[in-house]
Amino acid sequence: MMARMTPDGRRVVKPFTGWHMTLILVAGFTVIIAVNVLMATFAVDTFGGIVVENSYVASQKFNGWLDEARREKALGWKLAVARRSDGRLAVTLTGAPADARLEAEARHPLGRLPDVPMAFARDADGLYVSDAVLPEGRWTLRLRVDDKGQLWRTERTVL
Template sequence: MSSQQAPRRKPFTGKHMTLILVGGFGIVFGVNFLMAGLATSTFGGIVVENSYVASQHFNRWLDEAAKEKALGWKVDVERRADGHLAAALSGVPAYPTVKAVARHPLGRKDDIALTFDKHADGTYVSDKALPEGRWILRFDIEADGKSWRGEDQVEGLEVMGQPVP
């Protein structure tokens, strides 16, 4: 093959390099702005007011958690058909005070303070119905001068352990 028959290549110019740089950085910036927008719009996050002060209480919180675990108290929660929650307590002494705060996992709904009263079947039933959706319940139970805190999750698509059709 002779050199006269080979196709000629166009020279690589500054215009080509400019297009490559602008296109590459445009893609990077576009993806970054998209990801930043999605991150700020989908998760509210849980933030302490002052992380330094929170760090000073960390060991005390660990000690309290160990004491609470040693009590052996347990809570099993189910959503009833009317939207109220039924909490079955185990290992808890008689006549406890049962309270909880329902928090939405993504912070999109306001927290709901719940108080539980003893029902005829032995479970403790919430004073308010919980709206549909996923919720994290933070329990605070007091009995015999001792207190216990724990968490449980409630899914919005179950009623008394059975999926809602």
């Protein structure tokens, strides 16, 4: 029941009708639908793309990937990445032979920026320094070290 006052001070009570309930339901569902559309828009706009092209094929290769990971771990190589003031990356690689070749691909986590392929050259201090400048922001760096056929791969987040 709804009450209101008349100009002469009398209280007038109006009954709660079906129209009132209809307005409440429509307003409530409008809010729910608007929030769902907003959240779905955010989800679609921030999804970077396909995780794997074909999940069945990926599942068939999974055990092979695990074997590769065990072989790579047995090498005992370790890696640390730092961003230099000039925007290039400096990588410290320990345990690997001095003539190992290092290359990487920087991927933007949300896929909004194109991938950045990177090659590395060893400097006088023994650090591997990238040839390309990595734009500011968060990147996933997929590194690959190759020493005469021995491969070692890892991923690092660069901020």
